[in-house]
Amino acid sequence: MAxxxxxxxxxxxxxxxxxxxxxxxxxxxxxxxxxxxxGCGKSTTLRCLAGFLEANGGExxxxxxxxxxxxxxxxxxxxxxxxxxxxxxxxxxxxxxxxLKIQKLPKAEIDTRxxxxxxxxxxxxxxxxxxxxxxxxxxxxxALARAxxxxxxxxxxxxxxxxxxxxxxxxxxxIRDLQQQSGITAFxxxxxxxxxxxxxxxxxxxKAGRVAQFATPREIYQKPTERYVADFTGEANFxxxxxxxxxxxxxxxxxxxxxxxxxxxxxxxxxPAELLLRPEALALTTPExxxxxxxxxxxxxxxxxxxxxxxxxxxxxxxxxxxxxxxxEAGQKVGIAIDQSHAWLMPEVAP
Amino acid sequence: xxxxxxxxxxxxxxxxxxxxMILPITNIFEMSFRTPGQSxxxxxxxxMMHYDRILGDAYYWGVLGRSLLTAGVVTLLCLIVSYPIxxxxxxxKGLKAVFLYACIASPLMTGVLVRxxxxxxxxxxxxxxxxxxxxxxxxxxxxxxxxxQGLVILALVHVFVPFMVLPINNALRNxxxxxxxxxxxxxxxxxxxxxxxxxxxxxPGIYPGMILVYVLAVAAYxxxxxxxxxxxxxxxxxxxxxxxxxxxxxxxxxxxxxxxxSTILVVGVFTALTARLMxxxxx
Ligand SMILES: Nc1ncnc2c1ncn2[C@@H]1O[C@H](COP(=O)(O)OP(=O)(O)O)[C@@H](O)[C@H]1O
Ligand SMILES: [Mg+2]
Numbered sequence: 001m002a003x004x005x006x007x008x009x010x011x012x013x014x015x016x017x018x019x020x021x022x023x024x025x026x027x028x029x030x031x032x033x034x035x036x037x038x039g040c041g042k043s044t045t046l047r048c049l050a051g052f053l054e055a056n057g058g059e060x061x062x063x064x065x066x067x068x069x070x071x072x073x074x075x076x077x078x079x080x081x082x083x084x085x086x087x088x089x090x091x092x093x094x095x096x097x098x099x100l101k102i103q104k105l106p107k108a109e110i111d112t113r114x115x116x117x118x119x120x121x122x123x124x125x126x127x128x129x130x131x132x133x134x135x136x137x138x139x140x141x142x143a144l145a146r147a148x149x150x151x152x153x154x155x156x157x158x159x160x161x162x163x164x165x166x167x168x169x170x171x172x173x174x175i176r177d178l179q180q181q182s183g184i185t186a187f188x189x190x191x192x193x194x195x196x197x198x199x200x201x202x203x204x205x206x207k208a209g210r211v212a213q214f215a216t217p218r219e220i221y222q223k224p225t226e227r228y229v230a231d232f233t234g235e236a237n238f239x240x241x242x243x244x245x246x247x248x249x250x251x252x253x254x255x256x257x258x259x260x261x262x263x264x265x266x267x268x269x270x271x272p273a274e275l276l277l278r279p280e281a282l283a284l285t286t287p288e289x290x291x292x293x294x295x296x297x298x299x300x301x302x303x304x305x306x307x308x309x310x311x312x313x314x315x316x317x318x319x320x321x322x323x324x325x326x327x328x329e330a331g332q333k334v335g336i337a338i339d340q341s342h343a344w345l346m347p348e349v350a351p
Numbered sequence: 352x353x354x355x356x357x358x359x360x361x362x363x364x365x366x367x368x369x370x371x372m373i374l375p376i377t378n379i380f381e382m383s384f385r386t387p388g389q390s391x392x393x394x395x396x397x398x399m400m401h402y403d404r405i406l407g408d409a410y411y412w413g414v415l416g417r418s419l420l421t422a423g424v425v426t427l428l429c430l431i432v433s434y435p436i437x438x439x440x441x442x443x444k445g446l447k448a449v450f451l452y453a454c455i456a457s458p459l460m461t462g463v464l465v466r467x468x469x470x471x472x473x474x475x476x477x478x479x480x481x482x483x484x485x486x487x488x489x490x491x492x493x494x495x496x497x498x499x500q501g502l503v504i505l506a507l508v509h510v511f512v513p514f515m516v517l518p519i520n521n522a523l524r525n526x527x528x529x530x531x532x533x534x535x536x537x538x539x540x541x542x543x544x545x546x547x548x549x550x551x552x553x554x555p556g557i558y559p560g561m562i563l564v565y566v567l568a569v570a571a572y573x574x575x576x577x578x579x580x581x582x583x584x585x586x587x588x589x590x591x592x593x594x595x596x597x598x599x600x601x602x603x604x605x606x607x608x609x610x611x612x613s614t615i616l617v618v619g620v621f622t623a624l625t626a627r628l629m630x631x632x633x634x
Contacts (some may be wrong), residue, residue, distance in 0.1 A: 050536055051536075052532045052535075052536075072532070072535040077536055078536060078537070079532065079533060079536040081532075081533065085527065085529040085532070085533040087530060087548060088631075089551050089552060089631040098534070098539075102537060102538040130631065146533075150537065
C-alpha cells in the first residue's frame with residue numbers, strides 16, 4: 001500500500017494564499033481526516049494531492065517519492081467528490097468500470113470487478129441504470145465504488161454532505177469498513193467533527209490555510225493545542241486561570257475561578273493560560289463538595305439529558321449536561337465536581 | 352380558454368405562427384397541385400403532373416441531391432471549424448468572452464448581399480485571396496475560385512459558424528469540470544477524457560447546431576446564386592427561377608415541397624440515429 005506525506009504545501013490563488021504550509025502524513029492503510037470550517041483550504045489540499053491543482057511550494061510524496069511532477073491520471077488517487085461527479089451518460093456499471101476500461105483490461109475481468117464492487121456497496125440490480133435514475137444515496141455509493149474499484153489511494157471531499165442524516169450514518173460506516181478491509185490509504189475532508197472523530201486514524205484540524213493540530217481523534221479532543229481546536233472538536237468550557245505554576249513538563253498547578261488544581265496541559269506554557277473542561281468531565285454536586293461553586297443561570301430539558309449553564313463567582317459560565325432527573329432549578333446554588341484527568345490546560349494564544 | 356392563463360399568453364405566438372407559417376405553407380402545398388396557367392401564374396384545376404415531372408426527371412434528382420449533399424458538407428465543415436472555437440469560448444471569462452462573442456457574431460453583422468459581393472471581390476482572379484496565395488508561393492497561376500461549388504461552400508461555412516459555435520459553447524459550459532477531474536483521476540488521458548466525456552456530453556449542443564446549419568444551408572439562396580454562377584444549380588435557385596422568372600407558381604411550389612420534405616427526412620433520419628446519444632447525454 002502507500003504512505004502519503006505532504007510537507008509545507010503552499011497554494012496561492014491570484015493574490016490569496018489558500019494554503020500556507022500544510023503538513024500531513026498518512027501511514028499506509030490509515031484514514032486521515034482534514035477537519036475545519038468552510039474556506040480553510042481542505043478541498044485545495046485534496047486537489048493538490050489529486051493533481052488537479054499545481055502547488056506553489058512544498059512537497060507531496062508517496063512512499064518517499066515526489067509526485068509533484070506526475071499528472072493526475074497517473075497519480076493513482078481515486079476521488080469521491082461532494083457532488084459525486086458521476087458521468088451522466090454512462091450507466092452505473094459503466095461509471096464504475098470506466099477506470100478499468102481505461103486500463104484496457106479484458107471485458108470479462110472488468111465485468112467481474114464491477115460486479116464485485118457493486119455488491120460491496122450494495123448496488124446489486126442497478127447496473128444498467130443511469131445516474132439520474134437512482135437516488136442520492138445510491139449515487140453516492142456509485143461514486144464510492146467507482147473510486148474503490150481501482151484499489152488506489154482514496155481522496156474523499158465531504159462525501160456525505162448531500163445525504164440526509166440517516167443515510168449519512170450508514171454510508172459513513174460503509175466507507176470506514178471498505179477502507180479498512182482493503183487497507184487503502186485515504187484522506188477524508190469534512191467540517192463535521194463527529195464524522196472526523198468516528199472515522200479517522202488521524203485528524204488534521206485546519207485553520208485558514210494551516211494545520212492547527214495533527215493528532216489522533218482522542219488527542220485532538222482531549223489535548224487540543226489551542227482554543228480553536230477545542231472549539232471545533234466539540235462542546236467546551238474555558239476558564240481563564242489567575243495563576244499558572246509549571247510543576248514538570250506538561251504538568252501545572254493553577255488557580256482558576258477561586259479553585260486550586262493540579263493538572264496536565266500543553267507543554268511549555270509560559271504566558272496566560274485557559275482551563276479546558278469538556279461538559280462530560282463535569283458533575284453536579286452540593287456547593288460544599290464542589291471544586292467550583294456557582295449559580296444555575298439556565299436549565300433546559302433535552303430528553304436524554306438536561307442542559308445547564310452555571311455562572312461561577314468570577315463570571316465565567318460553564319455548560320454541562322447532567323442526566324435528566326437531576327432535581328436542580330434555575331437560581332439554585334450548586335457545586336461542580338471535576339474529573340481532573342479530563343481537565344486540560346492550554347495557552348491562551350497558540351505557542 | 353380563460354381557465355388557462357398560459358394558453359392566453361401563447362395566443363400572440365400562435366397567431367404569428369399561424370399567419371406567417373401555417374397559412375403560407377398550406378398555400379404553397381395547395382399551389383403545388385394546381386394546373387399551369389396560360390396568361391396567369393396558375394390554373395383552376397388540380398393535377399399531380401408537377402410531382403410526376405420532378406420525380407421522373409434525373410435533372411431534378413441531381414439538383415436535389417446536390418443541394419442536400421452540399422448542405423451536408425457545409426454542416427460537417429462548420430462542425431469541424433466550430434468545435435475548437437466553441438471550446439476556447441467556453442473557457443473564456445469576462446471581457447475576453449465578450450470579445451469572442453462579438454468576433455463569432457461578426458459574419459451576421461453584414462447584410463447578405465454585401466457579404467457575398469465581398470466574397471466575389473476576395474475570390475476574383477486578381478483578388479486578395481489569389482494574390483496572397485501567389486505571394487506565399489503556394490500557387491503559380493491565379494485559381495479560378497469564383498462561380499465554383501467550393502466558394503459557395505466556403506462562404507456558407509463562414510456565415511453559419513455562429514449557429515454552430517453558440518450551442519456547442521453552451522453545451523461545453525454546462526459540463527462540470529469535476530467530471531473531467533473524475534475521469535483523469537481514474538487514469539484517463541486528455542484524449543480519452545475528450546473522447547469519453549467531453550465529446551458525448553457536448554452532443555446536446557452539436558445536435559441543434561448541425562440541424563440549424565443544415566436547414567439554413569439547404570435553403571440558402573443568395574450565396575449560391577451570386578457565388579455559384581450559372582453552371583451549378585441548387586434547389587432554391589431553381590425554385591426562385593420558377594416563381595419569379597417563368598412565373599410557374601405551381602411547379603415552383605412543387606419543387607419547394609419536395610425540398611422541404613427531403614430536408615425533413617434527412618433531419619428525421621439524423622435525429623433517429625442520434626436519439627440514443629441525445630437521451631444519454633442530457634445531464
Ligand atoms: N479557484 C479559486 N480561485 C480563488 N480562490 C479560491 C479558488 N478555490 C478556492 N479558493 C479560496 O481558497 C480558500 C480555500 O478554499 P477550499 O480549499 O475550497 O476550502 P474548503 O474546502 O476548506 O471549504 C477559500 O477561501 C476559497 O474562497
Ligand atoms: Mg471544500
